[in-house]
Amino acid sequence: MGLFKHLVNGLSKELHNHHQKPQNEQLPSAGSPDQPPPLYAESDAFAPPPIPKRDYMTSDYTKSEYKDEKKSIANPASRNPVPPQLASYVVSQGIFDSPISTAPPVGSIQTTSVHPVPLPSFYDQPGPIETNNFYGNFLVEDQNLPVWTHPYSVWKSTDDQFKGLGISHTEASQRVYGDDPLSNPVKYFFNPVGICSMMLSAEEFQSQDFDFRVGDLQRFSAGVKLIAKTGGELHVNVVQGMGFITGIYDGRITPRLASKVGIQNLSLSGSLSNGIQKYLLKLFDNTEWVVYSNASFSQQSANSVIAQPYNGQIIVQIAKLCGEKSQQYYDEAAGSYVTGCTLSGDSKNGSCSYSFNYAIAGSSRSKKVLQWFLPHQINSMDQSMRSSLADGLSLDSTCKGSMSAFLIQKFIMVEQLPPEELKFDPWSDVNGVKGYSDNAKSVLSKVAQEEIQSFDVVNESDTDSMYTAGKILDKGAFILYVAAFVLQDDDLTLAMLGKMKQAFSRFIENRQKAPLCYENNWKGIVSTSGLNDGNFYCDFGNCFYNDHHFHYGYHIHAASLVALVDTQYGDGNWVNTARPWIETLIRDICNPNSKDMYFPVFRSFDFFNGHSFANGLFAHGDGKDEESSSEDYHAYYGIKLWATVTNNIQLLTVASLILSIEKRAMDLYMLYRNDNKVMPPNFIRNKVSGILFENKVDHATYFGMNKEYIHGIHMIPLTPMSNYIRSTDFVTEEWNEMALGPLASSIDGGWKGLLMLNLAIYNPQQAWEFFSKPDFQMSWLDNGMSRTWSLAYCAGMGGC
Known part of the structure; x- marks a missing residue:
């Protein structure tokens, strides 16, 4: 997580409940008549349920009733969570050649010229x-x-x-x-x-x-x-x-x-x-x-x-x-x-070749420039680059090992993309997608019924924090997925689908307690919480561009699951309702092309360092930083799934490439196996980085020094993508060498459940026993976790 993310956890909710949309002079709203029309129209084929009234004077979320609309379902016995028309990783043009959109941000998000950080000269x-x-x-x-x-x-x-x-x-x-x-x-x-x-x-x-x-x-x-x-x-x-x-x-x-x-x-x-x-x-x-x-x-x-x-x-x-x-x-x-660098890339046969293409000025004997590269880039370079290696040249980086030099005009790397089957269901780097036993489904059915009945996602997601709301929406989306595609229970699915659509409608229409706005100075989607008074404690610094990929990643992932379920249990139109809003969030964090003049190219992900940076508009003596590797890759996993549901092969490939780069880079710089040769030998026994800066690595978090915090922040949330990044070998070493088992036994609260769900990667049977035991306590779940998904994950990993 980025700077200040959890410093506000102990603050009272009243600090945020009264933030209103800025009352300053507004620029034209995105999509207004004097701006270009949206690339895709907002469909009225599905009318979302009414937005519940908000009471700004309450310190808790406002209670409201939701409607459970049941619809007839075609072919209920043949549920396939993967759209059959989606092709493999084959893009007819370069994967970075086109923007997601060139239209203004979704019309429900207003534009403002107010920001607490002035632009430089x-x-x-x-x-x-x-x-x-x-x-x-x-x-x-x-x-x-x-x-x-x-x-x-x-x-x-x-x-x-x-x-x-x-x-x-x-x-x-x-x-x-x-x-x-x-x-x-x-x-x-x-x-x-x-x-x-x-x-x-x-x-x-x-x-x-x-x-x-x-x-x-x-x-x-x-x-x-x-x-x-x-x-x-x-x-x-x-x-x-x-x-x-x-x-x-x-x-x-x-x-x-x-x-x-x-x-x-x-x-x-x-x-x-x-x-x-x-x-x-x-x-x-x-x-x-x-x-x-x-x-x-x-x-x-x-x-x-x-x-x-x-x-x-x-x-x-x-x-x-x-x-x-x-x-x-x-x-x-x-x-x-070098005066600049552009990205190019193409994919075929499950791999992706991508290049740094350098704009060169001046004149040299070789007509090339000398550039330095990090270990993860050297490990993935195309074989054709070997002849350009400046043999014997080596300089240390600050935190990422020794760098190698090349005489080049461009640098080409190749990554194997995530397996085709790694989509919605639990995936193991040992067994792939295993499926679910009848016994597991029986236990899941009872738990899902109880949880769907008791979990009020509509009101619990009505917070003033995009981060917190995103986690809660994602919790509901995972429950919905289990009901629809694991249990294939029509009644449970429709009940949860109605809840999720109503919960999302508040955000799609931008009526949450702290609405989003398009900030026209730095140019991006930010929370209005803290925007007028410059309070960086509001929503973990979202309006300062902190943690956008963490915050919006939860919403994107949750929307992917809702859209998927709606295609087979609803009328299939919800994706059209949600798409302009969701893709505005995607453009904010993962815009692949400079033709989109509303957002910078890849705000969060750093293709050179191999991971995202969470720190936004703050000066820091050790440079940019990132605290959570797992919330980083969760964002691009969510984009990958959204691209799958919407059949956007280009975006699917971009997100998949980022995930494959992160797998390689995080394995070296953030998640340390015993055979790590890049990080200092006297640091790798920590097993995880803690906070990775550009000039420092600190085995800590911004919100405390507890071991469960430092390790858990690199686990949250546990999804099918987790074992792709967090290898079974690594998880086994971390669990045993850091004594996470005894630690989990000694603590209560959400970190306990998070540690135990992580255990499912290498010992799914023990994890299943924990989540299925009769005296299980719901207080052991983080606010973004459900018992339903936890059991489904353990079962899908082979625990039952």
Whole structure:
């Protein structure tokens, strides 16, 4: 989970109950007459039940009655939860080539120009802004905290005599471990920040401040300009994995390179055929750096070198030397630099090939650039990339192992997509989809009847939190699925389907206690809770773009199950009612194409790091972070199922690719088997990361230090996708080595049920016995869990 998610758990509900829609001057509502019409019309074929009145003065949800509308059902004996017309992973065009929609957000969501976080100063930014991206520290507050491109970090520095763009690289030997550095496992490790080994600066910056502006913000890169008061400027493209930190001086300012570490020696090492000169710098910490430039430099002091007068644009490229062959490969790439990166991909035969395609400026001997890649990318690279490996070059990343360098124009990776059968039913990496025994169905039938009768999803989901409401809706959707496709009980299914449609109608019509709005500054769907007063405690910081994939992922997944059931038990029109709203949420977190001008491309998922980041518009000294691996992949699992139900093969493939990347990356960086070779040996015995930052890993949560919190937050929710990411081998090791069995026996509350349902991955029989025992207590279930789904999951995994 992201920043502040659970800090509000102890706050009274009254803090949120009185939040109203902003009373400011509104922009035209999405889909209004003076904006383009929606791509798909909102169908009136299914009229949702009336919205119950809300009482803002009550601290609990408002009670209301729901209608149980029973309909005739065709072919009740032949229930197939998978739409038969859906093709395999075969897309006729590139999987990233088309947006989900280019229409405005769904018309029930109003537009506002109010947001508590001001936009930064731009030099050029025509489109939506990436709120959760690696360069987030350049966008908020003083814009002076580090940005990690890996293996380097860069930051705006305004220190006396060191004004410019600071550059650092830290090695594994510099990591700081704690609380007790001699323990195994340690609780956390981080890398020191602000070690200014090198700096891109200018003489003109030293006597007066410079203006710092950002622009050309893309998924993999951002531009920054440092503008002197005299008008000259330094332009740097900050790119994930960049091999050189490249500064382009416009000819009106004098390049100055600085180092707080100090420069022992500067030496000219020759010229390249493209007119670029090469300088070697040895610092007082004995690290060696190389500078390439079309200008000449001389040492000015122990901390700086300065360029000689030059007529015209100057390029300066800086990199850290890392072995005997590094100069050889750097020479091949010097003079060229990356200005941007786009994604391309296609799928066939159950696998997906995807590429980082680099936009290259300048000129180098190889006509290529040097880029660094992380272990999960190296493990998945296409065989054709091997010839581009810069053999022998290695630099440490902060938290994700050693990186390798390549001389390339594009980098191609291949992933095996999730198995075709991994959809709605429990799936095991040992047995696949096993099905349900008659005995299991008998027990399930009794539990489902009791739970459907007692669970008031309509009113319990009427909260002021998209996160909490999403969990409760998902709880109901799982119960509905079991009734429809496991038990195939018409009466139970129709009763629960009516409840779910009524509960969802409140959100589709945007009448919940804290309605959503389209925020037109940063451009996205945010909760109005906290929007006017800037209270980041409201709904876990949703209006600050925290945790959107967690929050909306529950709604998307729940809607997928409701739509699926409605196609076979209802009139099949609910998907048309829900689709504009659900796909607006999907676009907010997982827009695959920049032609959709209402949302940034892939707000949450970071294709370079291999997982999402939950932290939104907050400055943080250790960069972006993520606390819950499981709620991360649950979002894309929900999108995968929605694409399945709506027969959107392109979106299905995008979501499936993300899941396959997360499986690989999380297995290295967040979920640690004993054979993990990437993370520090004195950390992997924690078994899970806790909070994974860009510069730190802390075996903790934002809401407490209990072991069940730290491990449980990487389990929630347990779904058919869980065993795909959380391998049986990992779950077995974690359960035994962390003594989760005795822990589960010693605690009460929802974490107990969560731990025990996780046990079903490797010991489904014991998990089944727990959830089916006569003295089972409903208080052992998290508010997003049902006993019905818990039993179905255990049975489907082979527990009964």
